[in-house]
Amino acid sequence: MALARLFARRASGDASTVVLPAVAFAVVALCTTVVTGGVFAFFTFPGQGGATYRILALLALVLLVVPLASLGGAAARLAARRRDERLSSLRLLGASTALVSALTVVESTAVALAGALVGAVASLAALPLFGLLHFDGRALGGAIWPPVWVFFAVVGAVAALSAVSAAIGLRGVVLTPLGVRTRVATAQVKWLRAAIAFAVLVVAVMISSSLNALAGIGGLILVVAVLLGGFGAVLAVLGLVGPLALRLFARRWLTRAKTPARLIAARTVLDDAKAAWRQVGALSMVSFVGVFTGVGVAFTQGTGDEDAATRLLLADIRTGVILTLAMSFAMVACAIGVNQAAGILDRRALYVSLDRLGMPAAVMDGARRRAVLAPLLVVTIGSAVAAALVLLPLTGYALLVQPLGLAIIVGCLALGIGLVWAGLTATRPVLTRVLSAGIPGTT
Amino acid sequence: MHNLIEARGLFKDFGPTRALRGVGLTVAAGEAVAIMGPSGSGKTTLLHCLAGIETPGAGQVLFSRVGDTVDVAALSDRRRSELRRTSFGFVFQQGLLLPELTAGENVALPLLLLGARRADAEAEARRLLELLGIGDKVGARIGELSGGQQQRVAIARAQASQPAVVFADEPTGALDSVTSAEVMSALLASTVGSGRALVVVTHDASVAARCDRTLHMADGTIAEMSTSVRAGDAS
Numbered sequence: 001m002a003l004a005r006l007f008a009r010r011a012s013g014d015a016s017t018v019v020l021p022a023v024a025f026a027v028v029a030l031c032t033t034v035v036t037g038g039v040f041a042f043f044t045f046p047g048q049g050g051a052t053y054r055i056l057a058l059l060a061l062v063l064l065v066v067p068l069a070s071l072g073g074a075a076a077r078l079a080a081r082r083r084d085e086r087l088s089s090l091r092l093l094g095a096s097t098a099l100v101s102a103l104t105v106v107e108s109t110a111v112a113l114a115g116a117l118v119g120a121v122a123s124l125a126a127l128p129l130f131g132l133l134h135f136d137g138r139a140l141g142g143a144i145w146p147p148v149w150v151f152f153a154v155v156g157a158v159a160a161l162s163a164v165s166a167a168i169g170l171r172g173v174v175l176t177p178l179g180v181r182t183r184v185a186t187a188q189v190k191w192l193r194a195a196i197a198f199a200v201l202v203v204a205v206m207i208s209s210s211l212n213a214l215a216g217i218g219g220l221i222l223v224v225a226v227l228l229g230g231f232g233a234v235l236a237v238l239g240l241v242g243p244l245a246l247r248l249f250a251r252r253w254l255t256r257a258k259t260p261a262r263l264i265a266a267r268t269v270l271d272d273a274k275a276a277w278r279q280v281g282a283l284s285m286v287s288f289v290g291v292f293t294g295v296g297v298a299f300t301q302g303t304g305d306e307d308a309a310t311r312l313l314l315a316d317i318r319t320g321v322i323l324t325l326a327m328s329f330a331m332v333a334c335a336i337g338v339n340q341a342a343g344i345l346d347r348r349a350l351y352v353s354l355d356r357l358g359m360p361a362a363v364m365d366g367a368r369r370r371a372v373l374a375p376l377l378v379v380t381i382g383s384a385v386a387a388a389l390v391l392l393p394l395t396g397y398a399l400l401v402q403p404l405g406l407a408i409i410v411g412c413l414a415l416g417i418g419l420v421w422a423g424l425t426a427t428r429p430v431l432t433r434v435l436s437a438g439i440p441g442t443t
Numbered sequence: 444m445h446n447l448i449e450a451r452g453l454f455k456d457f458g459p460t461r462a463l464r465g466v467g468l469t470v471a472a473g474e475a476v477a478i479m480g481p482s483g484s485g486k487t488t489l490l491h492c493l494a495g496i497e498t499p500g501a502g503q504v505l506f507s508r509v510g511d512t513v514d515v516a517a518l519s520d521r522r523r524s525e526l527r528r529t530s531f532g533f534v535f536q537q538g539l540l541l542p543e544l545t546a547g548e549n550v551a552l553p554l555l556l557l558g559a560r561r562a563d564a565e566a567e568a569r570r571l572l573e574l575l576g577i578g579d580k581v582g583a584r585i586g587e588l589s590g591g592q593q594q595r596v597a598i599a600r601a602q603a604s605q606p607a608v609v610f611a612d613e614p615t616g617a618l619d620s621v622t623s624a625e626v627m628s629a630l631l632a633s634t635v636g637s638g639r640a641l642v643v644v645t646h647d648a649s650v651a652a653r654c655d656r657t658l659h660m661a662d663g664t665i666a667e668m669s670t671s672v673r674a675g676d677a678s
Contacts, residue, residue, distance in 0.1 A: 257561070258560075258561055259555065260552055260555045260556055263544070263548060263552075263555065263561070264541065264543065264544065267541075267543040267544050267548070268543050270543075271542075271543040349537075349539060350539055350541065353533070353535050353539035354539075354541075355524070356494070356496050356527065356533050356535075357527065357528065357533055357552075357553060357556075357600075358524050358525065358526070358527035358528025358529070358531075358553075358556065359528070359552075359556055360524060360556075363556065438496075
């Protein structure tokens with residue numbers, strides 16, 4: 001505990017070590033509480049119509065879990081990463097495995113706990129705003145407030161996530177103290193993943209084609225469970241094949257790169273395609289479902305023979321899709337902003353050296369911006385186009401009869417990309433500060 | 444040999460600490476100058492002022508190119524950055540190469556920044572790496588190279604834009620004695636051996652002994668200057 005206190009005092013000198021992950025954990029806690037509140041609200045809807053809203057809420061929840069996990073994972077990795085150098089030094093000085101592990105977990109968990117508490121408090125202000133949203137013809141209102149235990153559970157879960165992630169993430173420091181600083185090989189994307197993904201997809205298609213039979217056996221609950229499972233399986237498949245796809249694109253970018261910024265960006269993605277996917281992959285399914293649902297809703301509205309209840313449901317589905325898109329992009333933008341700021345601080349000496357070589361800050365900034373935005377565009381636009389192609393005849397019809405409905409979804413995607421761009425731009429002052437501060441202690 | 448750099452009466456303060464107190468020196472083309480001194484004596488600050496990384500509080504740093512002399516200290520931040528890109532090369536203690544790029548791409552980077560075509564830049568990078576004996580590592584990632592090989596890549600990068608002066612800050616500080624001697628030979632051969640000037644900050648007396656002159660700094664001033672006979676290094 002004495003060492004932990006000593007490290008905590010030292011960390012106060014480098015506020016970014018604590019502030020960045022704390023902010024990320026706060027956003028995770030805020031989003032988790034709001035999303036959970038939303039699900040609770042839909043479960044208060046009565047009757048047969050209420051069941052539809054509950055299923056849709058669960059589908060949105062599955063979609064939001066991925067960006068939420070991505071943000072949570074980024075925060076946890078960040079909390080551990082900013083400490084690994086000090087801990088590896090401690091290990092080299094002869095500290096025991098147990099001591100290094102305990103310090104890591106204590107430090108990361110304390111930061112996560114503080115951040116989660118701030119996030120939970122912030123949700124008290126955010127929930128009333130979300131309560132103004134209208135579904136099924138009425139405002140969500142007080143129904144969006146989850147039970148009190150949810151607030152405590154969220155704070156506890158965020159702290160636990162950080163503790164587990166820190167313990168797992170620092171295995172390298174414990175096993176090999178020098179391993180932290182000597183990253184040698186490119187993170188490999190194994191083609192075995194593609195085979196596994198294909199197998200999962202085949203199983204998912206087989207099960208979903210048997211939905212009628214399943215309904216006969218286990219009723220609606222089984223069908224919903226299978227649908228949610230299928231949704232999760234597709235997300236898992238995307239996680240397996242996504243890095244492979246990004247790697248293929250990055251190879252192309254590398255071949256065509258003519259400027260330093262493009263060259264560095266292409267190499268950054270190629271160097272760790274899994275990390276590049278982790279940053280933006282959450283948007284693939286969201287973008288796909290957004291356009292898929294948008295086309296479906298526009299097509300149904302275009303037929304013009306729906307009753308008032310159906311019209312209301314379709315409008316609510318569109319609102320839900322837009323909300324899901326907005327929250328997903330916001331979480332991804334936040335995760336990217338935090339990751340980028342941490343990346344700049346971690347590579348401080350390298351950026352300063354590039355500045356000394358005469359590399360303009362705009363080139364450094366352009367390289368890291370492109371390394372995020374290029375995969376983001378591939379994932380978002382690629383998934384949107386894929387959804388439009390899957391529904392090709394309907395897409396064309398919907399474009400003709402309900403162009404505004406589709407334009408709103410596409411506009412949301414464009415705004416989301418703009419939000420991520422803004423998140424990246426917000427980290428530019430961090431780079432400027434690092435360059436103007438130079439490397440401390442060199443006189 | 445004409446003077447490439449002439450510093451006059453350099454002063455530099457960091458808050459209440461005076462890092463340089465009226466330092467003056469010249470560096471001629473084809474000359475290797477070592478700067479030694481205890482930590483905090485001002486040697487890195489002097490190197491930074493000469494290279495246009497820091498601006499002195501008072502004094503001048505005149506850099507002479509063909510038919511042109513500029514006061515580095517009086518240039519804007521942007522012009523100093525441009526000067527570093529076009530006329531100066533740098534070798535740092537730990538290479539500080541971009542780990543995502545290959546060795547060849549790291550060396551080609553300064554040329555790309557100057558607007559060279561990528562194919563030309565990479566061909567020149569390959570040539571420089573071959574000259575330094577690591578032509579077979581052109582496609583290797585930085586993490587796959589030893590410390591000595593990384594410093595050779597850094598040396599190749601420092602020469603890529605054909606700079607008039609190469610500044611090296613503890614270039615052998617992280618290497619064992621044998622590798623250190625090899626890297627220093629490569630650095631001298633590729634700089635003074637090609638008519639360029641080399642300014643090197645070092646704690647290592649054996650590194651300084653291989654330079655033409657050694658400036659010993661103490662408390663922000665040049666306390667002593669010694670000359671040495673350098674034989675065969677640049678061959």
